[in-house]
Amino acid sequence: MGVRGLTTIGVVEYHDVHDGLKNRNFRVEYNIQTNESKCACKLFERHGIVCRHILWVWNGRQVYKIPEPYVLARWTNKSYKPIVQDETRNVIEDIDKADIKKAEMSKVWSEIYATVGVMDTYATVKYMKQLQKTLRQFRENITGPIEPKTKSQEIEDLLGITASNDIDLRPPNKAKNKGSGKRLRSSKEKAKRKPEKRKRRCGNCKKWVNHNSRTCNLPFAESPPSDDDDEEESEIEEV
Template sequence: MNKVPIKYGSTRHDYQDFLKKLNSIIWDEDLDADEFDGKWLEIMAQHDVGDVEWFTECYSKRRQWVMAHCKDLKMGAIMRTTQRSESENRFFKRFEHKSGTLVEFLMRFESAMEQQRHNQKRLDNENRQSNPKLSSKMALESDAARVYTHNMFEEFQHELKYSTNTFSCKGLIVLDNIEVSTVQDSGRNRNFEVKFNPGTLQASCSCRLFERKGLLCSHVIWIYCGNGVKKLPECGVARRWTKDAYRGIECSFHGPEFVDVDSIDTKQLEMTKLWSEVHETIGILGGKEKEDIQNLTNLIREFKEKLCPSSEELSKEEELEKLLGCKASKEITIPPPKISKNKGSGKRIVSSKSKAIAIASKPKRMCKNCKQMAHHDKRNCPNPFAERPPALFTVKTIGCFLVLTFDKRLPEI
């Protein structure tokens, strides 16, 4: 959308009208493929830009997104083509450098993983130790605050508030114990079809918000409230947005504690027990003599020597060969790849519009030559003789004599 002013022309009298219509169909997630085709062709015909190649390419790319959106691809329809690579580049850019070695990359990668683990534990602690603020006394909202994380509960709360005053039912049909309701959304000026099964409490809406994002839409919430549902059903909750999405083993000094674990790893359980024994033993040694601490240290070192026998110091090449599990070949058969110009490399050509914006954003200063506030100075002034009157002669004092010097730049007669 940033290129629309250049491709269409921001100086045209109908530019604002064209931009408003184009935004209405580009950012509308409720349009299906047929509606998108009809409205796009109508806008292109009204403003006579159907033959422009750039708009044709935009139409094909956007239509592919709409087709994926209509197929109910879970979490895939809202992802752009380059979103995954851009996210990876933004994350690893802080920890790697083009001149770094492989070992440095592994160390920085581990630091990045540690940062993610720290943020995960911090958010888990906030979700467990605090409760979000409720906006109503509805049982459905209270149950959502118990199930969802704080960030997702805010989005659920937004959908709940939106459904209270803007909806009305235009029709109800019962087909094979499934209630098909037509919900009129006055805020979007559209009608949505909601299918609801009173037995299993399973509901689906034509807006497909749950299939795309894993969150109940305001239309389904309105149907739930109308049918007296006070607790979110399991089929209407995506586990990835709940507080129990990350479940594992918690280690403490008094032994392992399991928090809602489905399957327990035996090795991880034994490691947790070992850590508990180590912490308990160190606590006991706090009241013992120095010899007991030295005896335990010697036992640990002997056991460590059995597990990992000490070896001679290795060179850098030998350490890499041991890490990779193979020896370096003396004959180079694979040359380094050619440097390719990928997206983001090289220098971008700055347009004249960007140059003008950059110059206009700079503060003006006084030119000592033309005595005006401008973006130039005395050295690059476009009018070098602006305020300099032609001097006919100059007078100098040398001792007790006055010397009169005529200027060569005499005005023409």
């Protein structure tokens, strides 16, 4: 590893660094003022790791601390920490402070559980009421006096909306369904109510029956009775 050539243009130096392992030269671009460095191997752009060619140039320029832009968060102890938000869902940028707050909150819960456990075993009702009063006063000192909420206010807080006084939609009038409409008849009832088949007049016997001259039971008459005979028979039956 060594510098085979150096070219300076303004505040930018171009170092031709020889890599003995690969037996080839890599050009490193180095800014004297900002310590910005770029190498032709593109290792930092691909994997986020500063290559040995840039480190060789930094060592020659007496840069013994890696510049901050080249220390990515993925290589630090902050890479595994999740995003922390406060009560209003704002992202807390200072994660260390959030961790301290979380640790202190754990201690507070430990003290509360330990106190409640002791009171459940040894304390009387008087001490329990005193602890309730102390906790209530402490909460009110932080958030202010808490007024009791009505049922509608609790529902509004739960749904996140406010009830409107202007009601445009009203419930429909109650329908009177008792005794309205007709009951659907069954097929059996329909068959009973079905009128009889209309009779037809037979051409052989000249009677109003449900058959014709071809299906008539009487022998075929060469001279079937006339309509007048039929009327006379009907008159006799009426008498």
